[in-house]
Amino acid sequence: xxxxxxxxxxxxSYPSASEDHAARGLHxxxxxxxxxxxxxxxxxxxxNAIANRLAAEGWTAEIAGDGLTAVEAAARLRPDVVILDVxxxxxxxxxxxxxxxxxRPVPVIMLTARDDETDVLxxxxxxxxxxxxxxxxxxxxxxxTKSLLRRVSRAEQIAEAGAMPLPTIVAGxxxxxxxxRRVSRAxxxxxxxxxxxxxxxxLAVTPRTVLTREKLLADVWDWVDASGTxxxxxxxxxxxxxxxxxxxxxxHGVGYAFEPPDGT
Ligand code: CA
Numbered sequence: 001x002x003x004x005x006x007x008x009x010x011x012x013s014y015p016s017a018s019e020d021h022a023a024r025g026l027h028x029x030x031x032x033x034x035x036x037x038x039x040x041x042x043x044x045x046x047x048n049a050i051a052n053r054l055a056a057e058g059w060t061a062e063i064a065g066d067g068l069t070a071v072e073a074a075a076r077l078r079p080d081v082v083i084l085d086v087x088x089x090x091x092x093x094x095x096x097x098x099x100x101x102x103x104r105p106v107p108v109i110m111l112t113a114r115d116d117e118t119d120v121l122x123x124x125x126x127x128x129x130x131x132x133x134x135x136x137x138x139x140x141x142x143x144x145t146k147s148l149l150r151r152v153s154r155a156e157q158i159a160e161a162g163a164m165p166l167p168t169i170v171a172g173x174x175x176x177x178x179x180x181r182r183v184s185r186a187x188x189x190x191x192x193x194x195x196x197x198x199x200x201x202x203l204a205v206t207p208r209t210v211l212t213r214e215k216l217l218a219d220v221w222d223w224v225d226a227s228g229t230x231x232x233x234x235x236x237x238x239x240x241x242x243x244x245x246x247x248x249x250x251x252h253g254v255g256y257a258f259e260p261p262d263g264t
Contacts, residue, residue, distance in 0.1 A: 114133060117133075210256065
């Protein structure tokens with residue numbers, strides 16, 4: 001699966017479940033056979049517990065105890081996933097995430113101490129794909145890691161199979177180029193993380209239709225668990241900050257809807 005991350009923007013995409021449905025006929029539920037995970041955590045007990053749990057899945061797990069070691073290890077190991085604690089000695093998880101992502105897109109699950117810390121990180125535009133607040137269950141961490149790996153693996157299969165052309169979504173001054181995975185508003189290119197892009201597309205393909213957090217979690221994250229709905233909220237915040245608050249409407253107690261600008 002490494003090649004996916006090395007080649008091009010298109011290949012680094014994670015297809016949403018709805019796109020995936022169109023691509024069925026490829027392997028069902030693909031999980032790569034050899035998985036390398038970089039665990040970045042300065043508390044040895046937590047780091048070892050995570051690494052041991054991942055090793056029990058048959059995966060290779062390496063621990064980095066500080067930020068600079070993590071950046072070096074990511075370049076050397078080329079991990080499939082990075083599990084990244086925010087509070088680290090030296091450079092913090094934010095900066096580690098930026099430096100790792102600058103070199104090569106790699107899925108990141110960020111570990112935070114509090115829910116509001118997650119909101120701050122999302123507001124800063126850190127390119128993590130998922131967030132988990134401590135304390136978390138190892139079972140949930142493994143499940144989320146697997147769902148992330150499946151999305152990456154599906155992207156590779158679709159790229160290899162020669163994906164069907166995906167039409168560009170145009171809504172007012174917003175253009176969502178699904179083939180190039182580029183988004184612009186008022187002719188300004190807007191940088192989105194792969195997960196933010198998938199979330200936007202999932203909402204935009206059915207404009208003015210309310211999708212529940214649970215539905216979004218299942219379609220975008222491929223993961224059904226009520227505790228993950230905060231992740232949805234956080235990514236919605238990021239989309240609004242980057243693209244404008246008018247584009248996504250909150251339906252309180254229900255979920256979110258894409259609202260085409262200017263009533264288009
Ligand atoms: Ca820490």
